[in-house]
Amino acid sequence: MKRTKENIVYQVETEEIAKFAKALGHPTRIKILNHLDDASCCYTGDLLEVLPLAQSTISQHLKELKDAGLIQGTVDPPKIKYCINQENWIKAKALFNEFFSKNMNEISCK
Amino acid sequence: MKRTKENIVYQVETEEIAKFAKALGHPTRIKILNHLDDASCCYTGDLLEVLPLAQSTISQHLKELKDAGLIQGTVDPPKIKYCINQENWIKAKALFNEFFSKNMNEISCK
DNA sequence: TATATTAATCGTACATTTGCGATGAACTTA
DNA sequence: TAAGTTCATCGCAAATGTACGATTAATATA
Incomplete structure (x- = not known):
């Protein structure tokens, strides 16, 4: 990655x-999010x-979800309480919604 | 991966x-799909x-989209014509839709 | 202060992904 | 048949991802 075509701008x-x-994009993280739904x-x-x-593996997955902004953690010593980051969740929902409706081209592939 | 916890079932x-x-999960593939929308x-x-x-890199990204079922290719010698796989697109749309609405828990994080 | 609990982080191993150029396969056209 | 076009695949290099056990940090409690 990033060898000659350095930093494509999207x-x-x-x-x-x-x-x-x-x-x-990993089943473990989907499961974590589903669990967060059930348990809030x-x-x-x-x-x-x-x-x-x-x-340590679960902690790593949580970190990825947190870095992406999908969840957030608040300290509740000595534990850390995780929940969905509502703001970004709504943002993601909207993005995927738009993305999937855009590409609904019925006339496709002449 | 797959070291001791062999094959978790989801x-x-x-x-x-x-x-x-x-x-x-890669901007290039999002861009390809958006292009497929514009061009059908x-x-x-x-x-x-x-x-x-x-x-070769683009070909590889197309392969991943094809393997995931999101696009399909038909031969149109000597070219190959790609378009959205409508059936799976609808499936994916429904999955994401359900996923994102499930987790809309307003009461979250007491 | 010492111990216990909880979770993050470190170091390591291995797999997968992403990128490239080169090559090969399939098909057209000269 | 030979040459050209289009795209997939191969082989390689580097980066990233996924998993683990061990350690560390933060806090609460004895």
Whole structure:
């Protein structure tokens, strides 16, 4: 990557939807988000009971979701409480919604 | 990957949305799909004019979109015509739609 | 202060992704 | 048949992702 064609510039929207999609691109992270829906909030430890993965691995997935802006964590010592980041969630929802309706071209492929 | 926790089983829906999301997780592929919307169809060569990437690289991205089921190619010798795979597109749209509405939990994070 | 709990981070191993140029396969046209 | 066009695939290099155990940091409690 980034060898000769150095830093292609994409539209902001393009970058954003790709960033969200990338964060959603692993079943473990989908499961975490689904769990967050059911529970509305959760601690890292809760996920250890749901997912057969090491604590450090789950922590890493949480970090990716957090970096993408899809979740947020608040300290509740000695735990950390995670929940959906509503603002960005709405943003992502809108982006995907627009993306998928745009490409609904019925006349396609003459 | 796949070191000790060998083959976690996820729900089919979870696997599917992650698969689609992964394919959408790169700005080049988002741009290809947006281009397919504008043009309704396109050849690999068309994308060479739109994206500053090597032909082999674009071909690889097309393969990933095809493997995920989001696009399909039909031979039109000596070219190959790509367009959105309507069936799977609708499927993906529905999956994301459901996913994003599920997690709209306003009461979140007590 | 010492111990326990919780979760992030570090270091490591291996797989996958992304990019390139070169080559090969399929088909047209001269 | 030979040459040209189009695109896939191969082989390689570098970056990134996924998983683990071990360690560290922060806080609460004995």
